[in-house]
Amino acid sequence: MQVKLAKHSGFCFGVKKAVEEASNVKGKANTFGPLIHNPQVVQELAKKGITKIDRLEDADASSIIIRTHGASDKLIHEISSKGYNIIDLTCPFVKKVQEYAKDLEKVGYRVVVIGEKDHPEVLAIADNLKNPFVVEKPEDVDGLVEDKIGVVVQTTQSVQNFAEIIKKLGKWSDVKVHNTICNATKERQESAAELAEKVDLMIVVGGKSSGNTKRLVELCSGIKETKHIETDDDLQREWFDGKNVVGVTAGASTPDWVIRRVVKRIENEF
Amino acid sequence: MQVKLAKHSGFCFGVKKAVEEASNVKGKANTFGPLIHNPQVVQELAKKGITKIDRLEDADASSIIIRTHGASDKLIHEISSKGYNIIDLTCPFVKKVQEYAKDLEKVGYRVVVIGEKDHPEVLAIADNLKNPFVVEKPEDVDGLVEDKIGVVVQTTQSVQNFAEIIKKLGKWSDVKVHNTICNATKERQESAAELAEKVDLMIVVGGKSSGNTKRLVELCSGIKETKHIETDDDLQREWFDGKNVVGVTAGASTPDWVIRRVVKRIENEF
Numbered sequence: 001m002q003v004k005l006a007k008h009s010g011f012c013f014g015v016k017k018a019v020e021e022a023s024n025v026k027g028k029a030n031t032f033g034p035l036i037h038n039p040q041v042v043q044e045l046a047k048k049g050i051t052k053i054d055r056l057e058d059a060d061a062s063s064i065i066i067r068t069h070g071a072s073d074k075l076i077h078e079i080s081s082k083g084y085n086i087i088d089l090t091c092p093f094v095k096k097v098q099e100y101a102k103d104l105e106k107v108g109y110r111v112v113v114i115g116e117k118d119h120p121e122v123l124a125i126a127d128n129l130k131n132p133f134v135v136e137k138p139e140d141v142d143g144l145v146e147d148k149i150g151v152v153v154q155t156t157q158s159v160q161n162f163a164e165i166i167k168k169l170g171k172w173s174d175v176k177v178h179n180t181i182c183n184a185t186k187e188r189q190e191s192a193a194e195l196a197e198k199v200d201l202m203i204v205v206g207g208k209s210s211g212n213t214k215r216l217v218e219l220c221s222g223i224k225e226t227k228h229i230e231t232d233d234d235l236q237r238e239w240f241d242g243k244n245v246v247g248v249t250a251g252a253s254t255p256d257w258v259i260r261r262v263v264k265r266i267e268n269e270f
Numbered sequence: 271m272q273v274k275l276a277k278h279s280g281f282c283f284g285v286k287k288a289v290e291e292a293s294n295v296k297g298k299a300n301t302f303g304p305l306i307h308n309p310q311v312v313q314e315l316a317k318k319g320i321t322k323i324d325r326l327e328d329a330d331a332s333s334i335i336i337r338t339h340g341a342s343d344k345l346i347h348e349i350s351s352k353g354y355n356i357i358d359l360t361c362p363f364v365k366k367v368q369e370y371a372k373d374l375e376k377v378g379y380r381v382v383v384i385g386e387k388d389h390p391e392v393l394a395i396a397d398n399l400k401n402p403f404v405v406e407k408p409e410d411v412d413g414l415v416e417d418k419i420g421v422v423v424q425t426t427q428s429v430q431n432f433a434e435i436i437k438k439l440g441k442w443s444d445v446k447v448h449n450t451i452c453n454a455t456k457e458r459q460e461s462a463a464e465l466a467e468k469v470d471l472m473i474v475v476g477g478k479s480s481g482n483t484k485r486l487v488e489l490c491s492g493i494k495e496t497k498h499i500e501t502d503d504d505l506q507r508e509w510f511d512g513k514n515v516v517g518v519t520a521g522a523s524t525p526d527w528v529i530r531r532v533v534k535r536i537e538n539e540f
Contacts, residue, residue, distance in 0.1 A: 159440075167437035170429075170449060177445040 001240055001270045003263050004199060006249035007191040012184035014091025015253050018068045021089055022050050028061040029087060032075070033120055035067045036253040037210035040231065056082065063087055068253075069120040070094045072127035094121055097152050097180040101125050101132075104150030109176060112144070114165055115154025119211050122154050137161065138168045148174045155182040156212035156252065158219065159189055184252055185212055192216050192249040196223035199247035201239060204228050205262050206251030213251030220249070231258055232265040240270040271510055271540045273533050274469060276519035277461040282454035284361025285523050288338045291359055292320050298331040299357060302345070303390055305337045306523040307480035310501065326352065333357055338523075339390040340364045342397035363425050364391055367450040371395050371402075374420030379446060382414070384435055385424025389481050392424050407431065408438045418444045425452040426482035426522065428489065429459055454522055455482055462486050462519045466493035469517035471509060474498050475532050476521030483521030490519070501528055502535040510540040 011019070015036050022035055028049040034042045035050070042052060053059055056079060063085040066076065070090040080086055104111050113134045115122035126132035135141055138161075149172045153162050159181060169175050196202045202220040206213025208230060220226040224247075227239055240246065246266055250259045281289070285306050292305055298319040304312045305320070312322060323329055326349060333355040336346065340360040350356055374381050382403045385392035396402035405411055408431075419442045423432050429451060439445050466472045472490040476483025478500060490496040494517075497509055510516065516536055520529045 163437045163440040166440040167433045170433040170436040170447070173449045175445075175447040175449065177440070177447065179440060179443045179445065 001243070001266050002245045003266050004195060004245060004247050005259070005263060006188070006195045006247065008184070008187040009191070009248070009250040010252070010254050010256055010259050012182070012188075012252035014068050014093060014182075014184075018089035018091070019045075019255075021087070022065060023048060025050060025063065025065070025087065027063075029063040029065050030059050030061045031065040031067050032056075032071060032079070033067050033069070035065060035089065037207040037213075037251075038253040038255065038258075039207055040258055041253065041255055059084065066090050067120070068094065070098060070124040072124045074127060075124075091155065093155050093180070093182040097121075097155060097178075098125050098128055100178040100180060101150075101152045102128055104152070104176060104178075105129050105131075109148050109150030110144070110146035112141070112149055112151045112169070113154070114151065114162055115157055116211055119154060121156075121211075125152065125154075135165055138164045141165060141168050144172070147172060149176070151175065151177040153178075153180050154211070155180055156185045156215065157181050158215045159186060160219075188212070188216060188249065188252065189219055192220055193223060195247040195249065196220045196226070199224065199245045200243040202226040202247045202249065203235075203262065203266070204249055204251070205259055206230070206254045210251045210253050213254070216249055216251060229262065232261045235262070235265060235270070237270060240266070271513070271536050272515045273536050274465060274515060274517050275529070275533060276458070276465045276517065278454070278457040279461070279518070279520040280522070280524050280526055280529050282452070282458075282522035284338050284363060284452075284454075288359035288361070289315075289525075291357070292335060293318060295320060295333065295335070295357065297333075299333040299335050300329050300331045301335040301337050302326075302341060302349070303337050303339070305335060305359065307477040307483075307521075308523040308525065308528075309477060310528055311523065311525055329354065336360050337390070338364065340368060340394040342394045344397060345394075361425065363450070363452040367391075367422050367425060367448075368395050368398055370448045370450065371420075371422045372398055374422070374446060374448075375399050375401070379418050379420030380414070380416035382411070382419055382421045382439070383424070384421060384432055385427055386481055389424060391426075391481075395422065395424075405435055408434045411435060411438050414442070417442060419446070421445065421447040423448075423450050424481070425450055426455045426485065427451050428485045429456060430489075458482070458486060458519065458522065459489055462490055463493060465517040465519065466490045466496070469494060469515045470513040472496040472517045472519065473505075473532065473536070474519055474521070475529055476500070476524045480521045480523050483524070486519055486521060490517075499532065502531045505532070505535060505540070507540060510536070
């Protein structure tokens with residue numbers, strides 16, 4: 001089977017930096033939540049003594065790593081006040097969103113955070129605010145009563161969904177928008193859509209709870225038949241029946257070695 | 271013929287105020303351009319000695335009226351420095367747009383003015399700026415290279431066109447939007463669309479060069495067969511063949527007496 005890989009796919013800057021720095025930590029450390037939304041990487045890190053905790057009470061190391069999605073000021077303060085050493089691997093672009101959101105609130109805007117309500121990046125951004133308003137889809141803005149609206153957006157949001165929400169916010173009289181979708185996200189979405197047009201089937205590789213991977217799946221599904229897998233073991237022979245060319249892309253937290261194995265296996269076995 | 275009048279139509283606050291104040295001017299005065307975009311009203315004012323000029327050299331009165339669409343600071347300064355008495359009848363909502371635009375430029379935004387390139391309101395707003403960027407339709411934003419964008423919009427713009435342009439501006443990283451479409455415009459557009467759904471034919475009454483009237487015509491044309499007239503004399507018998515109910519709306523610069531004559535004539539003669 002012929003395989004075409006998307007021009008932009010896999011590890012983004014923030015993930016690459018975080019995985020490298022976490023791998024270089026000497027001794028044991030705990031990450032608060034998974035460092036990135038990729039079980040294979042999290043497993044590799046665990047072998048090196050970098051293990052995930054979900055509550056501070058479960059910490060069994062003196063260093064706590066803040067994951068790429070960030071943490072609220074409140075949580076960071078709590079961790080540090082309990083005497084832990086903090087290794088902050090928050091993606092710098094996520095940090096920027098947190099800063100924008102706080103600044104907007106400071107100057108009197110009701111802050112709208114466009115993103116997944118339960119995603120750790122969005123939770124941390126919102127947790128820094130007195131009165132956040134989280135919006136997942138255009139209809140959600142209907143409940144908004146304030147006239148002065150400041151908008152930030154989850155770094156990995158769908159560009160299309162963001163645009164539709166911004167269009168609806170055109171009804172408000174004073175709107176300040178920081179388009180904080182990161183370049184890596186935009187590039188991956190654009191090149192996935194471009195590739196999906198040219199192939200018979202799209203395979204999106206990435207963690208099942210990875211937001212940006214899910215958005216790639218949604219985007220490609222609107223264009224061509226699309227399958228979401230975490231590793232090459234999830235591939236199913238019947239998907240490839242009658243197909244000639246297969247496109248492969250991957251979320252920003254999917255390591256190269258996982259992508260390479262998927263490409264190799266499709267090329268050789270199907 | 272049965273006639274239904276749109277819930278909101280005709281003179282808006284700014285026009286009403288300007289026409290009243292112009293009518294109360296003692297003695298002669300010149301308006302710089304037509305006071306409002308309605309030839310019938312302009313003619314009535316001329317009978318009272320309030321006449322239109324297009325260049326300051328043509329002034330034949332000591333008082334110059336600034337029309338509802340406003341004038342640039344530069345022009346006002348020129349008029350006043352030549353010793354004329356200025357009667358400023360700029361719509362207060364238009365004044366607000368001018369202020370927002372200047373403030374945005376002052377704090378480092380490239381100012382995007384959404385509106386008709388040749389409309390006096392837009393020309394005056396833009397003329398106060400060092401580097402304005404006028405946008406009529408979504409494609410126009412493609413040439414914009416700055417990352418920090420401040421948006422204002424002509425008070426009488428189409429809400430739909432504005433929303434489409436704002437959606438496109440979602441690609442920029444830092445966007446500040448003042449939605450300066452006035453309430454009168456929104457109400458007139460909403461009630462025109464509502465009425466067009468319920469009738470067999472729409473008649474829009476208003477000056478041929480009135481921007482807000484043209485937008486009502488465009489809006490209604492997308493919903494039902496629509497005719498644009500200036501006065502009852504423009505009505506044509508064949509438009510009403512096979513129609514049962516006719517909807518009437520009017521631009522913000524169309525006086526009540528013109529609308530009433532249209533309604534009466536349709537009711538009685540067709």
